Amino acid sequence: MLVTLLLLLALSNAVKINGGDGQCDYSPTSVPRPHSVSILEFGAVGDGKTLNTLAFQNAIFYLNSFADKGGAQLYVPPGKWLTGSFNLTSHLTLYLEKDATILGSQDPTHWEVVEPLPSYGRGIELPGGRYQSLINGYMLHDVVITGNNGTIDGWGSIWWEWLNSHSLNYSRPHLVEFVASEFVVVSNLTFLNAPSYTIHPVYCSNVNIQNITVSAPPESPYTAGIVPDSSDNVCIEDGSIVMGYDAIALKSGWDEYGIAYGRPTTNVHIRRMNLKSSSGSSIAFGSDMSGGISNALVEQVHMYNSQSGVEFRTTKGRGGYMKEIIISDVKMENIYMAFAAKGQCGSHPDDKFDPNALPHLDHIILQNVVGKNITFAGNFTGIQESPFTNICLSNITLSVNSGSPAAISWVCSNVSGFSDSVFPKPCPALASSSNSSSSCFSILSINRKAAIL
Numbered sequence: 001m002l003v004t005l006l007l008l009l010a011l012s013n014a015v016k017i018n019g020g021d022g023q024c025d026y027s028p029t030s031v032p033r034p035h036s037v038s039i040l041e042f043g044a045v046g047d048g049k050t051l052n053t054l055a056f057q058n059a060i061f062y063l064n065s066f067a068d069k070g071g072a073q074l075y076v077p078p079g080k081w082l083t084g085s086f087n088l089t090s091h092l093t094l095y096l097e098k099d100a101t102i103l104g105s106q107d108p109t110h111w112e113v114v115e116p117l118p119s120y121g122r123g124i125e126l127p128g129g130r131y132q133s134l135i136n137g138y139m140l141h142d143v144v145i146t147g148n149n150g151t152i153d154g155w156g157s158i159w160w161e162w163l164n165s166h167s168l169n170y171s172r173p174h175l176v177e178f179v180a181s182e183f184v185v186v187s188n189l190t191f192l193n194a195p196s197y198t199i200h201p202v203y204c205s206n207v208n209i210q211n212i213t214v215s216a217p218p219e220s221p222y223t224a225g226i227v228p229d230s231s232d233n234v235c236i237e238d239g240s241i242v243m244g245y246d247a248i249a250l251k252s253g254w255d256e257y258g259i260a261y262g263r264p265t266t267n268v269h270i271r272r273m274n275l276k277s278s279s280g281s282s283i284a285f286g287s288d289m290s291g292g293i294s295n296a297l298v299e300q301v302h303m304y305n306s307q308s309g310v311e312f313r314t315t316k317g318r319g320g321y322m323k324e325i326i327i328s329d330v331k332m333e334n335i336y337m338a339f340a341a342k343g344q345c346g347s348h349p350d351d352k353f354d355p356n357a358l359p360h361l362d363h364i365i366l367q368n369v370v371g372k373n374i375t376f377a378g379n380f381t382g383i384q385e386s387p388f389t390n391i392c393l394s395n396i397t398l399s400v401n402s403g404s405p406a407a408i409s410w411v412c413s414n415v416s417g418f419s420d421s422v423f424p425k426p427c428p429a430l431a432s433s434s435n436s437s438s439s440c441f442s443i444l445s446i447n448r449k450a451a452i453l
Helices: 002-021 053-069 157-164 255-261 434-445
Strands: 035-038 072-076 079-083 092-096 100-104 135-138 141-147 150-153 176-179 182-187 189-192 197-202 205-210 213-215 224-226 232-243 248-250 265-277 281-285 293-313 321-342 360-381 388-400 410-413 415-423
Touching: 035 053, 053 072, 053 079, 053 092, 092 100, 092 150, 141 189, 197 232, 224 232, 224 248, 248 265, 281 321, 293 360, 321 388, 360 415
Parallel strands: 035 072, 072 092, 079 100, 092 141, 100 150, 135 176, 141 182, 150 189, 176 197, 182 205, 189 213, 197 224, 205 232, 213 232, 232 265, 248 281, 265 293, 281 293, 293 321, 321 360, 360 388, 360 410, 388 415
Antiparallel strands: 265 281
16 A cells, blocks of 8 residues: 555656656747748749749748848748748748648649658658658758748648559658757647648657647548657647547657667657547557657647547567656547557568567556546557566546446556556556556656656
8 A cells, every 4th residue: 555655646746747847848939030021022922823832942042041140030921822842941930820821732743752761761651752741841950830820731632532542652741841850849820631740850859849730631541640750859738639540649760770770759748738539549659669769748638539549559570669658637538449558550661670679668657547438448468579568557537438348448468567546447467566566656756767858
């Protein structure tokens, strides 16, 4: 009993500590740029029909000359600004006024084809290259995409049709992607209908995504909201995401390519989000996690009308790890599977992966969760050669609907952990034990870094 009380105290203190000192509490101060131009000055036409790619490219090329003079802002006034893919520059703010919409072209020739990311070795959906995202940043410093609730619309329906009909020549583009960039801010905007991922920071540091709305229809195949990928010091807060597949997904590369690249996703803070995932998970970890995922804090999140609430995905051949992750203060409504950790999830890019590269999942804390109309509480199916360890559950109450008798609401294999004050009662592998509870207590009280951020 004493160990249980100590554990609960440590869990509470860890979240209080990190809720006040997490990545989101170090948000950058917005400083106005000393120079500003309107996209109109470069011949753009906001009629939703005229292609404005060249106008965006010329405007950003011009504004690059102010990078060493305090930076500059590109102002997008009300209108529908049709464009193909274009690149941003450092020390730039892209500002969308209310009723301004940047609209992605549905002509694939307006989207450049680029090399695959090195941590993936090929396109996600097809071997070879991939279509460049609509708005891109490569090796940038200090770049902002913001506005007065303007909109960036990927017009993704044609891409979804091509994926479903196997008509794509290359892997689908994302809506916004930053590669190897630092001090990135995305805020105060609406993002619609991404061809694939909506916002994809990859190999980035110090990323703040705040006060945004992200949406794609339920039938959009494998669309995702925000995907931090081999990135560190990421804040995602105060937003709403409704997606066809995953709302938020943390990743770090794919099999031998991700292992070789070796850059983890770490120090991620997610809070005050409303998340809906039609066929995926409100928050997912993996399945592309070969570079590792660690030190993540998710708190004060509302998950609803989703296939799963929180899901950890991996498989043999991935390598990597998922560890030191806290999920706390969550409200769930109308969720088919509240929690899942799956050791047989995801495909391989090619036949060169190492089947002996076993992933590790360790020290995952799920606490302070209330769920209504839940079909299944949890499915924790580990890997026999590398069981999932130290899964710590505390203060969880799930109202399981009549379609799932309490006796079968949890499924467990090759997993071990600790639980206290959990209903329905979890499977024996996650029942209270002195060894597991001591380990949960130790990771929080002895090693503060492991207590996240």
